[in-house]
Amino acid sequence: MERAVVQVTLFGLLLVLASTLPNKDDWNIYSFHINSTVTSRYATTVITSRVANRMDDSKEIEFQVRIPKNAFISKFRMFIDGQVYDGVVKGKEKAQQQYTEAVSLGQSAGLVSSVGRTLEEFKTSVTVAAHKKVTFELTYEELLKRKLGKYELQIHARPMQPVKDFKVDVYINEKAGINFVEVKGGLSTKALANAITRTHADKQAWVYFYPTEDQQKTCDGCGEQGMNGDLVIVYDVNRDTSLGDIKTSTGYFVHHFAPSSLSRIPKNVVFVIDQSGSMSGRKMQQTRIALIHILNDLAEDDHFGLITFDSSIFHWKRELVQANKKNLESAKTFARNIQDRGTTDINAAVLEGARMLNAHPREGSASIIILLTDGDPTSGETNLERIQSNVRRDIADKFPLYCLGFGHDVNFEFLEKMSLQNNGVARRIYEDSDADLQLKGFYDEVATPLLTDVTMIYNGGTNLTQTNFSQYYNGSEIVVAGQITDNDIETFTPQVVAISRDRKVTFSDTNATMEYTGTDFDSHVQRVWAYLTVKQLLEKELLLSGPEKENVKKEALELSLKYSFVTPLTSMVVTKPLGEKTDVLHKPKEGGTTQGHSTGVPLPPPVQHPCV
Structure with missing residues (x-):
């Protein structure tokens, strides 16, 4: 059972300086926004970058973003001259034609690769006509995992140039109630501390980070080339000794179980x-x-x-x-x-x-x-x-x-x-x-083990994610999602049975913890179920062989396609204007470097526009 706290890490704008690049006055990133919404520990992050080509000639501009390894990219789009170009998630076999052609041409865009401990790097490029603009928009999703009694949302901003309209908006909505919210990191020091607004009200929290161009030069490690540091939002939700926090929607449920006040087990x-x-x-x-x-x-x-x-x-x-x-x-x-x-x-x-x-x-x-x-x-x-x-x-x-x-x-x-x-x-x-x-x-x-032989029981539930856990540790959290049979909430009865030291314990306090989220959260609860199911099917596939392995793989692929997740079984074809290279995005394996590939006619070297 993995209890690692997931860090949602966003790497800010990164400009790679080279002698061949034009004067920065000829093009600029005039707007860069990060919007992260965390609902019941599920984070959906949208990165929007707007770039203007100030030159008299068309230029290829590169968009580069680093995202958490545990996240699934679910959407990528570009807006160019009134046209929208959407990435399309396909099974890897369906995207094989682009892949094969790219290999035969000896081309590789390095679209996605593993970087560092917790990050993957996404990048693509597009040609922007003279005096025109392009908007890049990337969405990825991830279930935050609790570690040592807290969640962390970490933003690392390194623009290497001040950005006029730079905004980070974080909204946290936890029905269980938010116990505390703190903002830490190098970007919360010196003058940049004045760019942070934090509001916490019972079940909701907001953090805004709106540094001016001058403030972006004054943090630890900052200078004329802009910010270089971390902004870390740390929080946890209220806990009790009952069954935990259960959200239901039309036909689905998510259960967060993290009891407190239990005696440690030797x-x-x-x-x-x-x-x-x-x-x-x-x-x-x-x-x-x-x-x-x-x-x-x-x-x-x-x-x-x-x-x-x-x-x-x-x-x-x-x-x-x-x-x-x-x-x-x-x-x-x-x-x-x-x-x-x-x-x-x-x-x-x-x-x-x-x-x-x-x-x-x-x-x-x-x-x-x-x-x-x-x-x-x-x-x-x-x-x-x-x-x-x-x-x-x-x-x-x-x-x-x-x-x-x-x-x-x-x-x-x-x-x-x-x-x-x-x-x-x-x-x-x-x-x-x-x-x-x-x-x-x-x-x-x-x-600090608190429970052993944990069994999560859901009468009236089906298509459940993992329900048996050998041990539950202090500061962690067990998350189970599933479907409610016939959407009959009246017959849906959750229960947890476990061993605490040398005695059997049962958690079944449903009256105070069950909560119907309503239509606004229907999609959210479904996506948490899909995310967890795909993750666990991919782990299961690793352990199987023969027909069983193929069946599990097929199920994971179907869910990945249904919810547009870029997983190890799917690829995203990044569509572009006619005549441009087509990028095929593959998710890399842990410890390896899996690159996307490009097809089409090679273009001149790009103006690099790395972002987050």
Whole structure:
């Protein structure tokens, strides 16, 4: 169960300076707006950029935007000289003709690619006639995920030039009630703080960011070339110990479940740490630092184990022990002395971690394995499918496996599949100065289990998203969506059954939490259901083979097309005026670079107009 808080990250205008570009007075971005509406944690963001070509000749102007990796682009359009050009979402096979032609011509527009930790980069271009204007409009959608008790909406603005009409409008509407709203980040400092207006009234919040051209030069990291920094809106909603927050509309429902005031469950955790040669240098140093911080945070009623591995396995102790002061000091000494060496036997290491947990059953506790590795298995059992089969057999659905892949060389798809098969998630740890904080941050997300064996029950519900969760952690949130059978709200009865420490608990307080949203939100609730369903079908498809895999893939494709989501199964054909290149947008995989392609006659080098 992934609890990562989704960050909606918008990268502001980015002008790439080159000697071949014209004087900026010959063209300009005269208006740039970001409108983000968050309704019941579902964010729809529209980026609108208006550009004027001041030159006496036509110019190709490029639109470039960075969006969250978890988001689905759902609309792109251009307005040129009174004409509207809409992107069309198609199945990848239907878009294959454009793709094949682009490859045969050796052309690649690099339309979409992975950039950094949480972003994908979208870009396209169009020729703008002399003294004419173009408007670019991009829409994407994403379900925000709660992490450590809050949601974050993060806007990174780097225009590299002051923009006369620059506006960010954020509207948050939460029927459960908004507990707090804060605005942070470098763009909230100095004179730019005066450009921010924040209003919070019970169930609604508004944040406006309207910096003048002068103010855009005065923040930390800003100058004559404009803003360069972050604006972060942080918020959470009101919580209670009941069934949670349920929204219904015509035929659909969304259930947000995050009970508070529950007692923490003691945990049994085994850390399985790769110490092979590829972990040398800063990776190993940061792993040691993070591990020592994590050990400091264990509670005295927790039990833990610590093993490292290369081609062999090295135990701190062969069995789990209590996290008392003496054992923790001994474990930290072991952690400080971890040295990189040898090859990588992932199979033996994870199976040993599972053995340690299986040998330590403890009533009223929650067990987890956390694997950290930076490479492929290179010794012992190296067949990926056999490793996954072995791990699944030994864990046997008794506890989740969380896989942390360190760096870009790791086989992330292998780790992701192994995690999903064992009720966990995979997370990439990026090689950077804060890698130890990334490791510690992930641990914090799973540090406090509150419920185990969570089952979400919906009598009168159908076509449900995931309803069984091995564990629920403090600060996170479980979200389930589905359809209401025959749209009969009278027979729709939700309930949650789980284990809290050593007793069974049932959440069924429907009277105070069920809320019909009305026609205004019908489309919204449906889209949350579609978004979650597609995400989970794509994960399921990764685990299947044969006819089952094809059936799940077909279902995900049909939903992606129905709701115009650009997913790994669909492409967006970016239509343009006659004679222009046609861009085909593909969604990249995690850790890879998937580029869109262009077809048609090559045009002169573009005037680059990167945006958010």
